[in-house]
Amino acid sequence: MATTSPTYIAETLRRRTSRGFLSRLAGGDEISYLITLICAVSILLIVGLIVFELWLNSRLTFATFGFGFLKTSAWDPNANKFGALPFIFGTCVTSFLGMLIAVPLGVASAIFLAEMAPPKLSNILTFLIELLAAIPSVIYGLIGIFILVPILKDYVVPPIQHTLGFLPIFAGNFYGLSFFSAGIVLSVMVVPFIISVSREVLMAVPVEQREAALALGATKWETTWDIVLPNASTGIFGSVFLALARALGETMAVTMVVGNAPKISASLFSPGYSIAAVIANEFAEANGQLYISSLIFMALVLFGLTIIINAVARIFIMTTQGKGA
């Protein structure tokens, strides 16, 4: 609040003229300030505590394997051999595939909602799309297992393998649960985030920019593509990063359709695993210090990754929103 606002002046005046510390305490001013401050600071502490607990509980793995843990692909709890590579690989592949589908779809929809649809229609559609984001991930998993996977198996994968089967990424047998299925489920799950943030960023681009371009004879599409989109690009990148962070950390839906096999394979059609999925599947049954510690170390890696991506995304979005206003 600016120091010259009437609220501020009134408050200072009142403080100066009437009361001592005790009477203000009785009025509840200091106490309510203190309580709300404590709550705000406690959030910082909670985040600190998350980092501390993850670090504390994963030290054993780091002491045993060092950074080699992230580069080896052995995963044999019975022999106390742990390596995170297959899981990191799976997380990256599924997220990348998800983004590959979600980004064009999401940005195109955002363009439609921000630039073309009449405001009323745009609001209704955005409302529906935001409901899509409210669907619990376990329900996406349910749909994934029982509906998407059979559809992919019967109608989508055979034609792809028939025409492009010579490529290593489409090779091998398809049993349903795979990187490919997980990527598709992820794309549907993150697309609402891309749309709602991108739409807002697009709408923040000043309308004069569009009018100027249209007045110079550009078509609607040229205006959108050459003028509006470049103006909003930083914010759109932000929305993509936000969605990427979601995809990397998504657990249930991926666990249910990825196949849960700790293998590294070039083919998208083979089953795999992801960091979040292995934690979800094995944590409750993990016995042995090193086993638990290894799972928590992977959680720490996932945490670090999503925090960094989120931090970048927020900065991107903030800069465009500042510019648009």
Add this chain to the structure above:
Amino acid sequence: MMEISATRRFVNTFMLSLSGVCTVAVVSVLFFILGYLLFHGAASLNWDFFTKLPKPSGETGGGMANAIVGSGKVLLLATLIGVPIGFLAGVFLAEYSGKTFAFLIRYVVDLLNGVPSIVIGIVAYALVVRPMKHYSTLAGGVALGIMMIPIAVRTTEEFLRAVPNSIREGAMALGATKAKTVFTVVIPAAISGLVSGMMLNLARVAGETAPLLFTALGNQFWSAGWLAPIATLPVMIYNYAISPEEDLHQQAWAAGFVLLALVLIINVTARLIIARGASAQRR
């Protein structure tokens, strides 16, 4: 006047229609999911589902009464933990804080919002389950409670900021202290937005599964008190969906339908209240 060439006109129409098609595709996924759950879930829903305990493996029938109550208990605990902290922190950001500190808190809150839910589950495990040596309702509540904080902070701040400054000044001019202004004038003015924001928040965590897997764990029976493992709807859906028994799949669909109906009803109601409040303010 220059004519727009046919190619440019074609590109224009083509790309713009393509963007419309994409939007329709995304929205139709929603209707597809809703329709399928309605079709599949409502069909396998019956009275037993709400009143009976799960049957032991191999037998058919049974329900999820314990999981429905369990979800309620965990969510109640989560609300009691997450909402007060988030709400008061939001009040601090909107009413008390200086600029730099508010920026820092807001940024950290956004980061906390982006932490994968499974990681929060691990932290709740380390904080509650490990010291107490058993899985519990409490641990589940702590995990979901932490997840509720970020949205609670942001909605509180947003709705308090939407209250016009003249209202604050009016209260102060009448001699109210700052605390009195905030808690008896500003917050009541924003109350409908605040309540619906918290409802949205609750709906969001109601479907969370990952953080409950190794905190609340699950339970085939009723769970007494707050310190025993407890069944919840999302975890039940997960366990039933990956089991090989066809009868359990039907139950998973029914549970999915109940969960989704709950989440969407809360969501739509809260959004409508917020939208109505916003249009009333504009007038």
